[in-house]
Amino acid sequence: MAGVRTPRETWTNRTAIFAVFVALVIMLTPIYWIAATAFKPRNLATTIPPTVAFTPEVSPFVKLFTKRSQLREQPTQEEYDAAPWWEKMVFDGGEKVVRNRKTGEVRSSGYGDRFKNSLIVSIISTLVAVSMGTLTAYGFSRFKVKGEDDWLFFILSTRMLPPVVVAIPMFLMYRVVGLNDTHMGLIILYTAFNLSFAVWIMKGFIDEIPKEYEEAALVDGYTRMQAFFKVVLPEALTGMAATAVLCFITAWNEYAFALIMTNRNAQTAPPYIPSQVGSGLPDWTVIAAGTLLFLIPVAIFTFLLRNHLLRGMSFGAIRK
């Protein structure tokens, strides 16, 4: 009966398609606006009416990575000509690149380091959380554990705690052991909340691997450990990858812990980017450039992960 539609159904369907289109435009406009602003010259970022058509330029990204100061006087023609292309862009924006007095090296802004910190902290905490989480999930999935539901509730509840609640004692304890503003300190915190998530999600994935696979391996003379590594783990790899991506995104986006526990050395991008707005007139093109670079990994991951999002976001409760 496919294809046979009453006029009313066709009409409803067309309205729905139109409505979906409108919703899509509204939902994506803020993201588009970030991307567009990241390629605008500064004077076009805050215009009325908003600038939609413009010649894209990369100067916001140059400014994002360099330390700059206001130009007191125009550079001489010689200075300008001698400058590399990217430095010209900074001159054109009425600023100059700050250099080290002695070596003449260009001073970098804090963004690159913050981005690197974000990568270090997110990747390590994800690897640890997914490895430990997979083992624990296997333990809960295959063996009898006394009070299993209570343990699982305990594990989940540690993730539900508001970050600031946990941060107060952690801050005091870290101060004692010297972990404030260190990568290690942040990695531990991120591992803790990703670990509980990883256990829940991985348990769902491992529950789905038929027990018969391991039983066959055990009958063939594998030890339980061999059966786990050679039979279960390869089957669980897709699930582990999906879990890893979700853990990475959570750690990557985390703000409150990073704000409280770090300030210079180990600060990640999320607390750094808002700190650049400050007072006065912020350069929104630079903030947009920093935001865009920060969002790109997540956007790619979201696309790769699209078939696992449902299960991930519902803690494994709902599967397609």
Add this chain to the structure above:
Amino acid sequence: MASDVMTKLDPKSKAAAKGFSDLTIRNLFIIPTIVFLIVFNIFPLLYSLGYSFTDFRASTNNPAKFVGLQNYRDLLSDPFIWKNFSITAKYVLISVTGQVVVGFGLAMLLNRTLPLKGLITTLLLLPMMLSMAVVGLFWKLLYDPNFGIINYFLGLGKFEWLADPDVALWAIAIVDIWMWAPFVMLLSLAGLSAVPKHLYEAAEIDRAGSLYTFFRITLPMVAPILMIAIIFRTMEAFKTFDLAYVLSSQPTTELIAIRLYKMAFQEWQTGMSSAFAYIVLIMVVAITNIYVKYLNKVKAR
């Protein structure tokens, strides 16, 4: 029997003869995680429970003085704290209602054959994956009264979204709805696709109206999953910190988490804030409990 091998945790089991016993493996796999979580989540909380009975201030070197339940008494009788709670309640209500209406609406729209449906769904889900602090911050530009695109496209002139104390909470909730309506949509879509088609066919044969079909078939069938989405979002909205903190410093948007942050890390009332954290903690554990009960109920279906 094979299934016996699976669950027997006897150190002398057949598999144990070579390599680790099942009991050892179970403990080896589970205990490190439990220990890790106890050391880094539960122990710190016990540590701060102790401080919650003192007047300790982390900014000074004065030793903590035991004050008994004074902090709790002060907090629960402080009208400003109740103000924070009522702001939070209002925020949760606005933002979760908005997310359910928008998210469920989107799911209803998408629950049909559409060209490029997979791509559209993924694109709609994008906001929820992004950092609340970083993307939320950018809404400052979108909301700007002078050159923000929101005022421009809605023709609102110089409407003050974030500077007007009465509007700011709504402005924050709108960003939250933008980010998290996709979550409700995702879960609702799963619920909608699980509704058996024959129910709709039966309703059509009975010439049931579309409203009747919606309220008697669609909604009851989706309700359990929708409930999960609502409880989860309520819990998250209750904890909101990032978004409100980067967008506004109005007293009218001072959510519980922000008050707690200021008390602990700006005013350095460590003892008092530990007590406050405990009050919040008990509330969160209560909601989590409800949430997990629901999760298990839906899983059991």
